[in-house]
Amino acid sequence: MLFNTLDFVIFFIFVLTVLAIVRQRKFQHLFLLGCSYFFFYYSSNYYIVLLLFTTLWDFYLGRLIWKATDIQKKKVLLVASIAGNLSLLGFFKYADFAIAQFNLFGSNLDLSDHIPQLNLILPIGISFYTFHSIGYIIDIYRAKITPASSLREYAIFITFFPQLVAGPILRASNFLPQLREKIQQVDVKLRQIVIDNANLKIGITMMALGFFKKMFIADNLSPMVNEIFSFPFGLESFTIILGAIGFGIQIYCDFSGYSDIAIGAALILGFKLPINFNKPYFARSPSDFWKRWHISLSSWLRDYLYIPLGGNRKSKSRTYLNLMITMFLGGLWHGASWNFVLWGILHGTYLACHNAILNRFPSLQNNPFFKKKIIAFFSIFATQYLIFLTWIPFRVKETDVMLYSMQKYVFLDMQIQNTLHFIDLHKLPIGVMALFVILHVISYKHGNMLQKLSELKPAYWIGFLAGIMTLILLFFDGNPQDFVYFQF
Amino acid sequence: MNLTISLYVLISFIIAFSFFSYIMFSSNFTIQTEEPLPTNIESYLSTQQSFFSKIDSSEKNVFILGSSYIMALDTTHIHNNLLYDGKDYQIYNLSIFGDGLQKRAQTLDMIIAAKPEVVAYGIAEDDFSDPVLAGVISAKPTSILPDIQELFDDGFDVAEKQLNLDFPDSPKTVTWINLRQILGTKSSAEKYNPYPNTPFMKITEANTVTISDLELKNLMNYLGAFGQIKSPQDNDYLKSLKQTLSKLRENNIKVVLFVVPHHDYLLSKASPEYKEKFSLILDDIEATGYSVHRRNHTYSDLPIWHDLTHVAVNKNSVIFSDDVSKMIKEVLE
Numbered sequence: 097m098l099f100n101t102l103d104f105v106i107f108f109i110f111v112l113t114v115l116a117i118v119r120q121r122k123f124q125h126l127f128l129l130g131c132s133y134f135f136f137y138y139s140s141n142y143y144i145v146l147l148l149f150t151t152l153w154d155f156y157l158g159r160l161i162w163k164a165t166d167i168q169k170k171k172v173l174l175v176a177s178i179a180g181n182l183s184l185l186g187f188f189k190y191a192d193f194a195i196a197q198f199n200l201f202g203s204n205l206d207l208s209d210h211i212p213q214l215n216l217i218l219p220i221g222i223s224f225y226t227f228h229s230i231g232y233i234i235d236i237y238r239a240k241i242t243p244a245s246s247l248r249e250y251a252i253f254i255t256f257f258p259q260l261v262a263g264p265i266l267r268a269s270n271f272l273p274q275l276r277e278k279i280q281q282v283d284v285k286l287r288q289i290v291i292d293n294a295n296l297k298i299g300i301t302m303m304a305l306g307f308f309k310k311m312f313i314a315d316n317l318s319p320m321v322n323e324i325f326s327f328p329f330g331l332e333s334f335t336i337i338l339g340a341i342g343f344g345i346q347i348y349c350d351f352s353g354y355s356d357i358a359i360g361a362a363l364i365l366g367f368k369l370p371i372n373f374n375k376p377y378f379a380r381s382p383s384d385f386w387k388r389w390h391i392s393l394s395s396w397l398r399d400y401l402y403i404p405l406g407g408n409r410k411s412k413s414r415t416y417l418n419l420m421i422t423m424f425l426g427g428l429w430h431g432a433s434w435n436f437v438l439w440g441i442l443h444g445t446y447l448a449c450h451n452a453i454l455n456r457f458p459s460l461q462n463n464p465f466f467k468k469k470i471i472a473f474f475s476i477f478a479t480q481y482l483i484f485l486t487w488i489p490f491r492v493k494e495t496d497v498m499l500y501s502m503q504k505y506v507f508l509d510m511q512i513q514n515t516l517h518f519i520d521l522h523k524l525p526i527g528v529m530a531l532f533v534i535l536h537v538i539s540y541k542h543g544n545m546l547q548k549l550s551e552l553k554p555a556y557w558i559g560f561l562a563g564i565m566t567l568i569l570l571f572f573d574g575n576p577q578d579f580v581y582f583q584f
Numbered sequence: 585m586n587l588t589i590s591l592y593v594l595i596s597f598i599i600a601f602s603f604f605s606y607i608m609f610s611s612n613f614t615i616q617t618e619e620p621l622p623t624n625i626e627s628y629l630s631t632q633q634s635f636f637s638k639i640d641s642s643e644k645n646v647f648i649l650g651s652s653y654i655m656a657l658d659t660t661h662i663h664n665n666l667l668y669d670g671k672d673y674q675i676y677n678l679s680i681f682g683d684g685l686q687k688r689a690q691t692l693d694m695i696i697a698a699k700p701e702v703v704a705y706g707i708a709e710d711d712f713s714d715p716v717l718a719g720v721i722s723a724k725p726t727s728i729l730p731d732i733q734e735l736f737d738d739g740f741d742v743a744e745k746q747l748n749l750d751f752p753d754s755p756k757t758v759t760w761i762n763l764r765q766i767l768g769t770k771s772s773a774e775k776y777n778p779y780p781n782t783p784f785m786k787i788t789e790a791n792t793v794t795i796s797d798l799e800l801k802n803l804m805n806y807l808g809a810f811g812q813i814k815s816p817q818d819n820d821y822l823k824s825l826k827q828t829l830s831k832l833r834e835n836n837i838k839v840v841l842f843v844v845p846h847h848d849y850l851l852s853k854a855s856p857e858y859k860e861k862f863s864l865i866l867d868d869i870e871a872t873g874y875s876v877h878r879r880n881h882t883y884s885d886l887p888i889w890h891d892l893t894h895v896a897v898n899k900n901s902v903i904f905s906d907d908v909s910k911m912i913k914e915v916l917e
Contacts, residue, residue, distance in 0.1 A: 103736055138732050293586040300593060316756075329799050524760065554588075558596045565600030570607060573756040 097138045099357045100311050107135065108361060115365065125248060125275075128365075132255035136221070139261075143219040146184060147255060153180050154229040155250045158236045158243045170237060177233045185226045188219055193432030221261035223429060225254055227396055232268040234400055241269050249275055258361040262354050264372040264392035274367050292366060297557075299364035301550040304564045306356030309349035311568045313532055317346040320525035325492050328501045334515040336504040340484045342525065343491045345532050348376065351390070377483075378540050380475040382446035385483055393429075397422050412455055419451065420444035430490075435498060438489040446482055524571075608758055628680075629690060635678075635783055636694040645674045646912060647695060650706030651683040653844035655791065656895040657706075658905040659781045665909035671916055673701065677782040685711050686824045696835045702912055703832055704840035705825075708893075709854070709862045709880075712821045713811030778897060787897055794887060794896040800849055803892050810854050813861035816868040829874060838915040841869065842877035842908065848884040850892040877911055 097104050111131050115124055137144045157177040164170045192213050199210045232253070235241045244250035253271050324331065324339030355372035362369045372392050379385035386394045402422040408415040420441065427440015454461060465471060485505055492498040519526050539545045549560060639645065646666075648657055659675040666673050685707075695703065778787060795803075816822055832839050843866070851859070866876050883895065886903065890896035895904050 097733075102740070103733070134732075141731065293589065296586055296589050300589070327799075327803065330793075330795070554592055558592050558599070561593060561596035562599040562603075565596060566603050569600060569604040569755060570759040571756045573754050 097135050099354060100307065103138070107131075107138075112364065125252060128257075129248060129252050129255065132252070132257040132260060135257040136255065136260055140220050143217075146188075146219050146222065147225060150181065150184065150225060150229050151247075151251050151254050153177065154233055154254075155244065155247050158233055158250075161233065161236050162243045174233060174237045178230055181226045181230050185222055188216055188222055190428075190432045192216060224259070224261065224263050224265060227265050227393075228254055228268075231265070231396060231400060235268055241272065244268070244272060245276070256362070256367070258358040258365075258367075259369055262351070262358070263390075264355055264358065264370050265396050266369065266392075267396075270370060271367070295363050295366060298546065298550045299360040299362075300561070301557075302356050302360030302363065302546060304561055305546070305549075306353040306358075306360060307568055308564045309353030309356065311353075312564075312571055313528055314346045314350040314353060315573065316528045316571055317342050317349075317525050320522045321346055321491070323522075325488075325497065325501065328497060328504070331504070331518075332511040332513075332515050333504045333508040334512055335518050336488075336501050337484075338515065338518070339501070340487050340491075340505060342529060344377070344484045344487045345529055347487065347490070348373070349532065375536065375540050377480055377536060378476055379479050379483070380472060381479055382443065382450045382482070385479060386443075386447070393426070397426050401425060408451075412452070415451060416448035419447045423447065433493055434495070435489045435493050438498075439486050442486045442489065446486075604755070607762060608755060625687065625690075628687060631784070632691045632694055636691070636698050639676075639698040641697070641699040643674055644672065645676060645698065645700040646702045646704065647698075647700045648675070648677045648679070648704045648706065648908070649683070649688060650679050650844060651708065651711070652679055652681045652785065653708055653846075653893055653895075654679045654706040655782070655785045655787060656890075656897045656901045656904055657779075657908055658902060659779045661902055661905040662909045662912070665906065666913065666916075669913060671913070673912075675781060677779060678784060679706075679782070680784040681786070685821045685828070689824045689828050692828055692831055696831065696837065700837060702838045702840060702915055704842070704908060704912055706842055706844040707825070707876075708844045708846065709813065709858070710811060711825075712819055712862065712865050713813045713858075791890060791894070791897045793890060794898065794900060795889060795891065797887075800847060800889055800892060804849050804853060810858050813858055813865070815861060816865050819865060822865050822868065826869070826872060829869075829872065839874060840877070840908075840911045840915055841874050842911060843880045845879045845881075845883045845895060845904065847889055847892045848881060851880065877907075879907065882907075 097107065111128075114127060118124065118127070133144065133147075136147055140147075154177055157173055157180075161170050161173045161177070164173060192215065195211045195213055202210065232241070232244075232250075236243055244253065249272065252275060253266065253268060256266070256271070259266060321339055321342045324335060324342070328336055328339070352373040359369045359371065370392050372390060374388040374391065376385055376388035379388050402418055405418040405421060406414055407418060410418075421444075423440040423444030424437060425440070427436045427438070427443070430436040430439070460466065466475070485502065488501045488505060489498050492501060542548070549557075552560060646662075648654060648659075648662075654677065657677050657679075659677050662675045663673065666675075778792075813819070829839055829841075866878065869876055883889075883904065886900075888895050888901040888903065895901045
């Protein structure tokens with residue numbers, strides 16, 4: 097079920113109404129669970145079996161790992177759990193990619209037989225709920241958390257509908273206590289899901305901003321970006337740069353918009369989900385970018401991949417290698433395609449280079465010269481130039497198109513005539529991009545805009561909501577577009 | 585739950601929806617230009633009605649019908665070609681992006697009422713094929729289990745009909761056109777108007793670009809799937825065209841039928857069955873007494889292509905207009 101459809105609005109209002117009326121703990125949790133399964137089934141039909149399998153598999157293995165006293169047995173169970181999860185993910189997400197590579201390899205060796213493609217439909221959200229589950233199991237193995245006390249509790253953690261299909265990636269250590277708080281305090285009202293006034297207002301404001309980002313900004317930029325990258329041959333460098341910036345804004349508004357809706361919806365239901373974005377286009381270095389972009393994924397990769405690989409605790413060259421491996425796998429997680437691998441490798445290279453520079457010149461970090469405003473501006477500009485370059489392989493799958501676009505992005509042809517004409521033909525998306533930049537700068541300068549907006553006087557708050565709704569309705573092109581991250 | 589907050593949200597929605605409805609339906613904001621809204625049949629028909637009502641039926645007119653594949657036909661050039669032989673006709677290129685045979689058939693009475701001497705119709709393979717739905721990311725597996733989403737969509741459609749809601753398919757298009765009217769500006773497409781009497785086609789300078797052979801080859805990587813062409817006896821699009829032709833004949837309107845040019849690179853990607861079915865359809869039309877000028881392979885070697893399906897709108901592609909001029913001359917003689 098897409099958030100940006102009438103279906104979801106009706107569904108959410110129904111869930112909210114029932115939870116507000118029937119204040120009985122057990123019913124509320126079972127109802128929330130049932131609704132979450134319904135939400136998934138609505139879009140994924142029988143693929144719900146995979147979700148059920150993951151839930152049962154990791155719930156019981158988690159308990160066995162917790163109970164096991166022998167470290168070897170714990171390890172075997174951990175490997176079994178991770179293997180089960182990755183097998184599902186690998187089969188549905190990477191089987192056709194592997195077959196294509198195998199066939200390509202075979203044709204180079206003049207092997208006549210080709211393995212037919214399976215043409216599997218990627219189950220929505222599988223990358224996300226697999227990571228939830230793996231994180232949960234590893235945390236139990238590391239004795240950081242105790243297992244879920246019931247299957248119901250664990251199932252709610254995995255299937256909680258606001259975050260089910262595209263995150264943020266939840267940690268059991270954050271979510272289960274919120275659920276237990278409500279379950280354990282049986283004698284007080286907290287045990288129920290209480291729709292709190294303050295949460296309701298902040299949640300609605302957040303959801304409104306999310307819808308605005310997705311339906312007004314991202315969806316209105318997408319046609320221009322598609323036009324540029326569907327056939328960029330012959331376009332000027334500045335047009336390609338415009339496309340890269342457009343896509344950078346589109347994907348940010350698409351994904352952070354989704355995250356805002358998810359976090360807002362969860363907040364209304366009384367659950368706090370981790371933030372996923374923190375003004376990433378003001379990052380001053382590649383590592384700063386990854387502290388601001390898809391935070392739940394980057395912290396997951398750090399805790400469950402980079403650190404187990406050795407992190408920065410071993411040699412310098414090993415640190416760089418660990419960064420490259422982490423980002424390579426991070427790229428592959430996004431999609432079974434070489435363009436995502438290249439995207440990951442580029443980011444790995446940026447991080448390794450940044451790390452190497454800081455290792456070589458440690459005094460740079462505290463040098464007052466780098467604290468100056470103009471230098472900070474230059475750092476942001478340089479970082480974002482590199483980041484927007486990586487959006488090209490993220491957006492374009494076809495190798496020749498991607499390489500051509502990247503070449504034009506890096507080696508400027510200094511032609512502007514056709515770009516000006518292109519801008520003249522695309523006033524709406526260009527206007528939307530300008531609006532995004534203005535709003536982004538305002539939110540950067542003024543800190544917590546969400547809090548400020550949700551604390552507006554009623555008349556202004558109504559005006560804010562009505563304004564956002566009007567813009568969304570007036571610039572809706574009649575066809576709700578998928579969230580980009582649904583494909584991951 | 586705080587009912588006050590819910591009330592605020594409701595008020596916001598009412599304000600937004602009222603303003604939205606006002607913009608969409610207010611008489612001050614009706615679409616007065618000849619820009620069609622191709623996805624909305626009502627807008628399509630009203631735009632056509634508006635155009636044909638202005639046609640002087642006492643004049644000698646030639647209408648050229650088809651989709652964007654014929655946008656490169658230069659009405660001035662065709663007019664001059666005919667004039668050279670002493671035939672003074674007003675030429676109208678009525679091509680529309682994505683125009684279809686069944687949609688066009690609904691304007692037949694308007695065409696007949698305008699009493700043209702000749703109707704030239706450019707047809708293509710995809711005019712006779714069922715459309716292929718573009719792939720979406722959230723593809724859903726199908727199974728014997730009930731599809732709740734489909735049930736909801738069906739219910740919503742029924743409710744929409746019952747309540748007689750008639751919102752435009754694309755509010756964004758309406759908003760954009762209205763904004764331009766308010767600001768008194770014209771779109772670049774309107775500013776760039778290379779050919780007169782081509783009212784429905786938004787020709788931009790981008791359409792004038794001729795691309796190289798290498799670029800044409802590259803474009804083959806981005807081809808979508810071909811639709812399925814049903815055999816002549818089961819093809820509803822063909823039936824619709826035949827009805828159109830028969831009515832035109834009844835009203836003594838001469839008809840020129842030609843297959844629009846597509847590049848051979850495109851046609852090489854089509855299955856033999858696809859090509860065979862299209863050929864059978866053309867044979868079937870010819871069996872009713874119309875000759876079809878098959879130009880689908882004619883221009884492949886010429887450097888006149890904007891992409892694999894469109895001839896570029898520039899002086900180099902004048903050969904296409906010359907060709908159609910000859911076809912029209914033939915039926916006029």
